[in-house]
Amino acid sequence: MEGFLASCTSGGCGAKIGAADLHDYLQALPQQHEPNLLVGFNDADDAAVYKISPERALISTIDFFSPMVDDPYTFGTIAAANALSDVYSMGGQPLYALNIVCFPERLPKKALAEMLSGGAAKVQEAGIVLVGGHSIYDHEPKYGLAVTGEIAPDQLIQNHTPEAGDVLILTKALGVSIVLAAARADVGDEQATAAAIASMQRLNKYAAAKFNDFQVHACTDITGFGLLAHSLEMAGTEHTLVIDTAELPILAKAAEFAAEFLVTAGGERNREHVGNQVDLTGITPAMQELLFDPQTSGGLLISVAEKDAALLLAAIQEDDPVARIIGVVNAREQEPIILL
Template sequence: MDFLSQCTSGGCGAKIGPNELAGLLSELPKFSDEKLLVDFDSSDDAAVYQLSEELALISTVDFFSPMVEDPRTFGRIAAANAMSDVYAMGGEVLFALNLVCFPEKLEKQMLSEILIGGAEKLKEAHASLAGGHSIYDHESKYGLAVAGQVNPKKIIHNNTPEVGDVLILTKALGVGLILSALRGGLASIEAESAAIASMERLNKYAAQKMKMFPVHACTDVTGFGLLVHAIEMADEKVTLVIDTEQLPLLPDVYHYAEEFLATAAGQRNRQFVEGKVDLSSITPAFQEILCDPQTSGGLLLSVAPNSAAECLKAIQKDDPAATIIGEVCKKELNQSIIIL
């Protein structure tokens, strides 16, 4: 039985839309704990709990259904994606727990391959696999609950950019559009290979480099697309100016966007940015790319201007797609959160 055909959606494109999610979270009762340094109020990438003056625990969880045909590749992508939140917070991954849903009717060797793929990425991250939980389900789903550590004084938040900062994006965009083309049998071999390599790529290496520079804010670009994550970074305090001509793109992505190979998640992202971003000055294709859900996407960094070029050069040694895409500006009265 076909592995991928069992799933109605896959990757970060399966995420609940940001509008819906914000409404649901606003209804939750809360208990205040002063040691919980980061919770979901700021839509930051992971929770952070202080253990001592110099040590805090980072906790995050991420899982989804397959977006590629090969089970081991799926496992590697899902694991890389789950660990990304820890790297975005400036932390180090310690260990992880497997989260598994698997159809009883499928060959168990497929599940074995998924788990092997995930374990390979944990090994690359020098992180331990400490256990997990599994159930039978109608669709395959896999991911990790990840624990990491960070010095509480060195947490990098997603919404603390400073005016004058330079924006660096460490991976090329377009994963969602390529996966859509792949499902329709339209993706080129070059585009498919590039997308898989990008999704499997750990953000560990870019995160290691950014610690050497004054990075004021960081987030990983995943299912909400570049624009929604950028809006979360700006947080109504500043305006981010993004040069669409500088955006790094995976092969054939602009063509797929021109062919309207949009995703449902991309449309949910577009609905969220309506009224917050003026999209009228850019092409419809670039609009799709900016809202495109990224599975295991790159890091978006806000770096002090006098260190940005050096930071970019360091990151590009391991992540050559990284590039400067814009800057952080003072927000004027009635000005858009994002200017394209």
């Protein structure tokens, strides 16, 4: 059988159209005025939010991509975990999901069945139902979910609403694409690859479930644009994120591989997008690569009130011990992001 991964030119969140290009073509779409649309694509947030009653809003999000691993079942679990993540990052609860399937006619149907089983397992772990989908033949396999969730409008957590004085928590380790690039170049490390896969399969449900008792002001999931570009979105125009690079959770071997320039096209796109918005003086080239590395199904970046930070971190670490406090939020200084 032709390898699942070998049939793909690019996989995972690294294949996302760059943030700058996305912004340009979304600008060209007609402006909409719908009072019930609480979050639309103009907000560049993680999901759309549409109010259906004063107490209830639907969260709607869609994500799919090509494989970044060779095993179809594993790919299915990663694609589904990634698709569900945007609901958790908005503070919501998923309700149901639809499968999005593109599959080459030449590949064995067994691989398709395994991919869908992997996705179904994650949907089940999320505690929701799979209600349908759409399937087409395509040159490269692609898989994902369209997920509908819900939230009370006053509980909504956006990606660009941190408050000065907040503390930043990151719930998963960085370096997923770098570790997988090493594996693909046959210079990888088995344990490191397994840890990267386990991280991508991990639902952000468990970390988000801890938000309830604490003042979480902003949250986003770190995906294709990498930590820096997602942090820029969080900083917006009003805040500066101060990130201590020594505190970042990083996958084993990722820094080593980054130092050997096992970088990805997605990472380079992220570097171009961030450009001179962030001063990288004094940051080692390997750390820079980790900051730009596209994360497939990455962790949550959470901006929480300082008084709650230690307790929230401890609660998240009960299930996700890799989570770390990585910085603080200040009122806007000259730069949107300061790297220590």
